[in-house]
Amino acid sequence: AQSEHPVRFVLVDLDGDPASVRALPAALATGEPQLAIRRGTVHVPRLARVPARTALTPPADGAAWRMDIQDKGTLDHLTLLPSPESDAPLAPGEVRVAVRAAGLNFRDVLNALGMYPGDAGLMGSEGAGLVVETGSGVTDLAPGDRVLGMLPGAFGPRVVVDRRMIAPMPEGWTFAEAASVPIVFMTAYYALHDLAALRGGESVLVQAAAGGVGMAAVQLARHWGAEVYATAGPGKWDTLRGLGLADERIASSRTLDFEDAFRAATGGRGVDVVLDSLAREFVDASLRLLPRGGRFVEMGKTDVRSPEDVAAAHPGVMYRAFDLAEAGLDRIQEMLTEVLALFRSGALHPVPVSAWDLRQAPEAFRCFSQARHVGKIVLTLPREWDPEGTVLVTGGTGALGALVARHAxxxxxxxxxxxxSRRGEGAAGARELGEELRALGAEVTIAACDTADRDALAALLATVPAEHPLTAVVHTAGVLDDGVIDSLTPERLERVLRPKVDAALHLHDLTRHLDLADFVLFS
Incomplete structure (x- = not known):
């Protein structure tokens, strides 16, 4: 439309941030024909010389691997390393898990940048996947079970874990959702329940509350009946409002104004508990919000204080810096069970998830390090197609579908x-294509189905045999009815969008519960 009417249309790509909406008038005044606005900053398309970045590539021979970093200090040095330990024989009480998704945490970013104090351990510490094998003594899990939990070295296709570190996934969750839960919710639970002993009627300040642990802490504190005060970047305040917080209990995490704002909101009383992840003067300001004494729980790693120094400067304040691992395996198992029970009861809900393919990990790490996300970032693991699985190709007898089928x-x-396809074996060339693919060694079923008809598509998917479950979906189907913008009609748009968009939505809804390796949409 713009190329046909260059003066009439301006294209603007907005990210939904209130700051971006406020920047829109000034952006339009530039006269640029195409704009993108991210967190209030206006971007325009320009050619620039940028360094080439190659995606991380798993070994082609199927050898075990995991993502880690050897030369710390820059996110460009993330690499895939051999991981023979993930294929080692299982000891009693151990479980081998095929990882489908892994949560990205602040520890991982600090580790990559060489900023983590002490031994950060393996990269990747939580995730979700399928049980592959169980060691002796593990009687309540079996191969194929979906599990989530703490998975050391989770940035790889297989890990070996202690049974106490994992639990069955709740019904209806995706692997990405499940991978976002263990560390953020158990960290918040351990900090507020075990260490701070937060009780109903008390007040708590949650710093950086739009992050994963922060959002989990807000949910838990409100469930326990505490009054919650929270900070976040102004562009994320709508997220905190969505958690049920009133504006007078929300302040910026980028300035020290929260100290005066919350002191005024509490009538000078301050709060009873602080859950902190900030540093330097922000820690000092947070400590001053405990004028009656209280508990200060520090989960950050860049500014850990001495409990004795804090007690001397702030009488009555108990200061505790912690790491979730110190809870021990038995308590971790208990907390994971308790947290999942709260999810099943509806008291808790997963935080928003941004999923990145692990092969794009450097970009995901940068997004995390710049705090551009809300909730949790999850890395999904690339997978090979199971040759025993079924590959569904819509428009499979057309020219594009035939190319995809041969490639598959x-x-x-x-x-x-x-x-x-809509005509199935009656489509031109369908019979010949089937014979060609069978000669290459494949079993081929050619079916007639209007994939834009949800009920018809559901009936088709029900015919996929259990011994060859759906492995991948490739949606190539489409109808061509283009023309100049002035000639388009609602009827022509319906004709084009129905087999493309309606079918894509139905495919998504009807297969989202399956363990697909790929879900591919052609434009």
Whole structure:
């Protein structure tokens, strides 16, 4: 539309941040034809010379690997290293897990940058996946069970963990959702319940409350009946409002104004508990919000204080810096069980999740380090197609679908294809395509189905045999009815969008509970 009417249309890509909406008038005044606004900053398309970045590439031979860093100090040095220990024989009480998604934490970013105090351990410490094998003594889990929990070295396809570190996934959760839960909710639970002994009727200040642990802490504190005060960047305040916090209990985490604001909001009483993750003068200001004494629980790693010094400067204040691992495996198992029970009862809800393919980990780490996210960042693990699984190709008898089907068999190793089109075997060239693919060693089913019809698609998916479950979905189907913008009509748009968009939505809804390796949409 813009290329046909360059003066009439301006294209603006907004991120939904209130600051971006406020920047819109000034952005339009520039006269630029295309703009993107991110957190209030206006960007325009320009050619620039930038360094090439190669995505992380798993070994082609199937050898065990995990992502880590050898030369710390820059996120560009993230790499994939051999991980033979993930294939080692299991000891009693151990479980081997095929990781599907892994949570990214502040510890991982500090570790990569060489800023973590002490031994940070393996990168990746939580995730979700499928049980592959159980050691002796593990009787309540079996291969194929979906689990979540603390998975040391989770930035790789397989890990070995102590049974006490994992639990069955709740029904209906995706692996990405499940991977976002263990550390943030158990950290918040351990800090507020075990260390601070937060009680109903008390007040708590949660710093950086739009992050994963912060959002978990707000939910838990409100569930226990505490009064919650919270800080976050101004662009994330709507997130805190969505958690049920009133404006007078929200302040910026980027200035020290929260001290006066919350002192005034509490009538000078301050709070009973502080859950902190900030540093330097922000810690000092937070401590001053405990004028009656109280508990200061520090989960940050960059400005740990001495409990004795804090007690001397702030009488009555108990200061505790902590790491979740110090709770011990038995308590971790108890907390994981208690937290998941709160989810099942509806008292807690997963935080917002941004999922990145692990092969784009450097970009995900940068997003985290610049605090551009809300909630939790999760890395999903790349997977090979299971040759025993079924690959569904919509528009499978068309020119594009046929190319995809041949690629699936000859390159990706697919052995079971379900090719779908509106005419099925009656489509031109369908029979010949099936014979060609069968000659290459694949079992091929060509079916007639209107994938934009949800009920018809559901019936088709029900025919996929259990012994060859759906492994991948490739949606190539589409109808061409283009033209200049002035010639388009609602009827022409409906004709084009129905098989493309409606079918994509139905495919998404009807397969989201399955363990797909790929879900591919052609434009």
């Amino acid at each position: 068999v000859t390159v990706r190793g697919a052995r079971h294809l379900l090719l779908v």
